[in-house]
Amino acid sequence: MADVVINRALGKIHQYAENVDSNSPAASVLRMFALVVTGGVGAEDNAIRDLSTMTMTGLFALTNVAEATNSGYANQQMSDVDVTITIDDANNRVDIVGGDQTFTSVVAGDVWTDLVIAYDAAGTDSDAATIPLSKHDFAVTPNGGDITADEPVAGFARCAG
Amino acid sequence: MILKKHFKHTDAGETLLAGLEFISIGGRPKQNLHCRQLDQYAAQGIADIGKTHITLKFLNGDKRFKIDATPGIYCQHCKEHFPLDGPEVPRSQRGQIARDHVAEKHKGKKSSDPSNPSGYKVQSYYATTLEQ
Numbered sequence: 001m002a003d004v005v006i007n008r009a010l011g012k013i014h015q016y017a018e019n020v021d022s023n024s025p026a027a028s029v030l031r032m033f034a035l036v037v038t039g040g041v042g043a044e045d046n047a048i049r050d051l052s053t054m055t056m057t058g059l060f061a062l063t064n065v066a067e068a069t070n071s072g073y074a075n076q077q078m079s080d081v082d083v084t085i086t087i088d089d090a091n092n093r094v095d096i097v098g099g100d101q102t103f104t105s106v107v108a109g110d111v112w113t114d115l116v117i118a119y120d121a122a123g124t125d126s127d128a129a130t131i132p133l134s135k136h137d138f139a140v141t142p143n144g145g146d147i148t149a150d151e152p153v154a155g156f157a158r159c160a161g
Numbered sequence: 162m163i164l165k166k167h168f169k170h171t172d173a174g175e176t177l178l179a180g181l182e183f184i185s186i187g188g189r190p191k192q193n194l195h196c197r198q199l200d201q202y203a204a205q206g207i208a209d210i211g212k213t214h215i216t217l218k219f220l221n222g223d224k225r226f227k228i229d230a231t232p233g234i235y236c237q238h239c240k241e242h243f244p245l246d247g248p249e250v251p252r253s254q255r256g257q258i259a260r261d262h263v264a265e266k267h268k269g270k271k272s273s274d275p276s277n278p279s280g281y282k283v284q285s286y287y288a289t290t291l292e293q
Contacts, residue, residue: 018163021162021163021187021188022185022187022188023187023188023189024188026188072278072279074275074276074277074278075276076276077276080187080188080189080191081187081189081191081192081193081288082193082195082286083162083187084162084163084164084192084195084198085162085163085164086163086164086165086166086181087163087164087165087166087184088165088166089165089166089167090166090168090176097195097198099193099195099285099286100195100196100197100285100286102282102283102285104256104259104277104279104281104282104283105256105260105278105279105281125275145256145257146255146256146283148283148285150197151195151197152197153197153198153201
């Protein structure tokens with residue numbers, strides 16, 4: 001479950017996830033990025049919360065935040081077939097599942113601190129058009145093996161009214 | 162896929178899950194049913210996992226999903242499948258088996274999957290197609 005919901009995404013994660021689920025736009029996807037935050041897990045949460053895109057003038061413009069550069073690393077993509085949205089009227093909330101994501105054969109180098117899930121409407125993996133939605137604490141030291149982000153049963157985000 | 166939870170209230174004042182209502186499958190009749198969710202559905206009596214199909218028992222009718230691919234590791238070059246778990250492939254070794262396969266059979270070839278430059282993918286879900 002998210003440790004931080006980015007301000008721009010407040011109340012909108014459900015809509016962005018439903019866009020992906022319904023293929024509207026057709027190429028829209030969610031992406032999971034690994035971050036390296038100087039100062040460790042959660043050190044830049046307040047700054048990350050305020051950013052609107054993944055671009056170099058957005059999240060990756062922060063002095064102490066960078067995307068992982070380990071050999072073998074690439075962001076993970078979740079498309080319409082991966083997303084399940086469960087509405088819970090009794091508790092007035094919506095849970096969003098994207099599924100476990102595995103980064104395969106990530107070579108040692110950067111030490112990861114966090115994950116960000118973002119909405120890419122065009123599906124082109126352009127940082128400028130990709131909107132960060134949630135940030136998840138994720139302290140991992142790559143060693144050449146696979147790295148799996150285990151998602152709770154309820155999903156990666158919960159939107160409550 | 163969009164679902165809705167329904168609850169029932171017992172005489173003792175408890176609120177229990179009565180079941181799930183199916184709202185929509187989404188943009189295509191394809192759905193990756195994630196293992197952790199399926200385990201929970203099975204424990205709740207909602208999922209019936211067979212060899213070729215998975216049936217989800219919704220309050221507004223059963224939905225039958227044909228299994229297109231089972232969980233496991235898939236080579237992105239030749240689609241060879243390695244099971245995720247089992248006595249023959251301990252979890253701790255499964256990635257190494259895939260790395261050895263890619264190194265031996267597809268050395269120097271670029272992966273077709275931009276999310277997995279290693280040349281193999283770990284799939285923790287059943288890839289399915291909704292039949293009804």
